[in-house]
Amino acid sequence: MDQRAERYAETAEILKVLAHPVRLCIVNGLIENGECNVTYMQSCLGAPQSTVSQHLQKLKAAGIVEGRRSGLEIYYSITNEKVISLMKALFQ
Known part of the structure; x- marks a missing residue:
């Protein structure tokens, strides 16, 4: 897989994890804050x-939170x- 395709796949994974109202809110x-x-x-x-803990684990596994x-x-x-x-672009 070339670098561009790898970047698209990485971004798609992030979007999949974020695609839940509770995770977006977190x-x-x-x-x-x-x-x-x-x-x-x-x-x-x-x-x-x-x-909340379940959603945090998914965000943590995706490398979004620590x-x-x-x-x-x-x-x-x-x-x-x-x-x-991405969040700033979505919710400005």
Whole structure:
């Protein structure tokens, strides 16, 4: 696969992961607020902790977010600049 095709495949995978309202909300919230923990996201989304955690795992597996442990809490942030640019283009 040439570089261009590889880039398209990579971008398509990112778009597939983002193609869910809860994940879009999580990513947009992290861009706006910086680091957040699951408890904060849960209260903003009005979703159960297990649901938020499942969506975060998909975002983490795709390389979109990363977690930083602080005691018992894990604080998540966006790690992919391409995703930040994409989200800003979608929701300006």
